[in-house]
Amino acid sequence: MLLLNPGPVTLTERVRKSLLQPDLCHREPEFFDLQDEARARLTAVYGLDPAEWTPVLMTGSGTAAVESMTAGLVPEGGRLLIVENGVYGERISQIAKQYRIDHDVIHFEWMQAPELAQIVAKLDAAGERPYTNVAIIHHETTTGRLNDLTGISRVCRERGIDLLVDGVSSFAAEAIDFNDSAIVAVAATANKCVHGVPGVSFVLVRKAALAKAFARTYYLDIARLAKLQAERNTPFTPSVQAYYALVEALRELDDAGGWKKRHAHYGALAEQARAGLAALGIDSVLPPGESSVVLRAYKLPAGVDYPRLHDWLKADGFVIYAGQGGLSKELFRISTMGNLTAADIDRLLASFARLVK
Numbered sequence: 001m002l003l004l005n006p007g008p009v010t011l012t013e014r015v016r017k018s019l020l021q022p023d024l025c026h027r028e029p030e031f032f033d034l035q036d037e038a039r040a041r042l043t044a045v046y047g048l049d050p051a052e053w054t055p056v057l058m059t060g061s062g063t064a065a066v067e068s069m070t071a072g073l074v075p076e077g078g079r080l081l082i083v084e085n086g087v088y089g090e091r092i093s094q095i096a097k098q099y100r101i102d103h104d105v106i107h108f109e110w111m112q113a114p115e116l117a118q119i120v121a122k123l124d125a126a127g128e129r130p131y132t133n134v135a136i137i138h139h140e141t142t143t144g145r146l147n148d149l150t151g152i153s154r155v156c157r158e159r160g161i162d163l164l165v166d167g168v169s170s171f172a173a174e175a176i177d178f179n180d181s182a183i184v185a186v187a188a189t190a191n192k193c194v195h196g197v198p199g200v201s202f203v204l205v206r207k208a209a210l211a212k213a214f215a216r217t218y219y220l221d222i223a224r225l226a227k228l229q230a231e232r233n234t235p236f237t238p239s240v241q242a243y244y245a246l247v248e249a250l251r252e253l254d255d256a257g258g259w260k261k262r263h264a265h266y267g268a269l270a271e272q273a274r275a276g277l278a279a280l281g282i283d284s285v286l287p288p289g290e291s292s293v294v295l296r297a298y299k300l301p302a303g304v305d306y307p308r309l310h311d312w313l314k315a316d317g318f319v320i321y322a323g324q325g326g327l328s329k330e331l332f333r334i335s336t337m338g339n340l341t342a343a344d345i346d347r348l349l350a351s352f353a354r355l356v357k
Contacts, residue, residue, distance in 0.1 A: 001314075002344055005321040006141045006169055006295050007062075007192040009338030011245075015195060018248035024240050032232040034243050039229065041250035042202060045171070045259055046178050053178070054210065056203045056226045059239045062168035062189035063091065064220060065201035069164055069187045070095045070135060072222035073205065074103075076214045078132035080164075081106060081122060083114050083152065086142030087324050088166060092135050099216050104131075110142050110327065113290065116151045123159055133162045138186075139170035139292040142324050143285060144333060146174065146292040149183075157182035162209060168192060168201075172259045173266055173294050173337070184209035190242060193262065193294060193337055196249040199242030266293040269336035269345055276349035280356050285331055295335040297323065301356045306332055309355070316351040 003010045024031050035057065042055040058064055070092055074080045080103040082093050087110075096103040106122050108114050114136070123131055134156050139146050149165065156163045162184040167176060171188035178186075185205040190196030203222060213223040219236065228235055253262065270293050274284050277298055285297040300306060306322050309332060313320055323331040334348075 001317055001319060002340065003319050003338060004334045004336075004340075004348070005319055006333065006335045007189070007337065008198050009191060009195055009335075010340060011195065011197065012252060012339045014252055015197070015245050015249050018244045019197070019241050021241075021244050026234060026237055026240055029232075031240065031243075034240075034247060035229060035234070035238075036232065038243055038247050038250065041247065041254070042204065045250070045253070046176060048178055048204065052206060052208075053204055054207055054226055054230065056205060056222050057229060057238070057243075058201055058203075058220060058225055059199060059236070059242070060201055060220075061198060062187065062192070062201050065187035065189060065203050066092060066166050066168065067095050068217065068220035068222045068225070069185050069203045069205070070101070071099050071216040071220060072213045073162070073164060073185050073209055074101050074133050074214070075212045077102075078214075079103065079126070079129055080133045080135060081119075081131045083119060083134065083136040083147075084108065085112055085114055085145065085147070086110050086137060086140035088137045088140055088142065088168070089135075092137075092166065096135075101216075110325075111285070113145060114147055114152070116148065116155065119152065120155050123155065123161065130159075131161055133164055135164040135166070137166040138176070139167075139174060139294055141169045141292075141295050141333070142327070144291045144295045144297045145286055146170070146290065150177065150180075153177065153180045153182040169294055170292060172253060173262050174292060175263070178204075190246040190249065193259075193266075194246065194249050194253065195338060196246040197242050199239035200246050263293055266336045269340060269342065270294075270296055272342060272345045273334055273336065273348065276345070277352060280349070280352055282352065282356070294337055295333055297331045297333045299331055300329075301352075304355065305329070312355050313348070313351055316347070318348055318351065
């Protein structure tokens with residue numbers, strides 16, 4: 001079965017076999033060697049300076065990393081502006097509300113790109129209570145839209161505002177300018193573009209931002225996790241086997257040429273799928289220039305609802321994803337993450353052709 005959903009992904013045999021390594025106690029030096037390699041390789045994915053950036057690992061899905069980043073990096077007395085244009089932006093708003101973080105939301109419709117002028121106006125209207133942080137989703141997988149991280153970071157930089165980035169579905173496959181001083185943290189996970197397994201996520205955070213962190217949470221306290229990991233320690237029992245897979249996936253990413261090669265590979269598969277579906281009369285929801293290479297959303301074929309489409313493709317060995325919320329009756333989503341080839345996309349398109357003929 002090939003997974004075309006937005007994580008977890010279809011694994012390579014190399015990563016799958018890494019799960020069969022010996023059982024390992026998380027208080028032994030062998031585990032800390034593994035943890036150190038994971039942290040070093042995460043820093044190297046985008047060529048980050050370890051004197052300026054630190055990776056913080058945690059056991060949990062990508063949402064754990066986003067929660068840790070949001071709860072910890074908005075300083076005490078800080079104020080957060082959340083840019084919403086999909087489910088995952090709304091999730092950050094729910095996190096901020098639950099932690100009682102002083103925050104506001106600028107909301108755009110799910111099919112809409114955030115409008116920079118509106119964001120600027122919101123920031124500049126803050127008055128005597130300026131925003132300390134902005135949070136945005138880089139790749140909003142609700143629709144497959146790649147939000148304009150460059151524009152958002154520029155307006156934050158000009159105003160001295162720290163930008164928190166949900167890179168859960170973009171890290172290791174899309175461009176992220178870590179040299180931009182506005183970007184202070186990027187949250188991500190092992191089981192998407194890195195091609196690891198669920199169970200471990202991480203935040204890449206500037207040490208300067210970490211120094212201002214506020215301990216609102218216990219298990220996901222980003223400052224404590226960072227401190228102990230730097231000391232070859234861990235506060236809790238991590239998902240050891242998932243660490244094995246993360247390290248092997250990062251080795252494999254490096255061997256394959258890094259994130260730029262992965263971006264190109266995903267892009268080729270995504271365009272192959274888009275063109276093939278268009279030839280069958282199945283249109284993409286967003287133009288390629290507004291979409292991530294990681295996932296694209298498509299309109300349901302005429303006369304075919306999502307349950308029928310899902311079950312038809314699953315019978316042929318493919319798992320796709322529904323639209324979220326009200327979009328479930330309008331669209332479906334196909335991700336090109338994981339161990340997929342052009343031949344796999346050809347087989348997928350052949351399955352669609354048999355359905356809509």
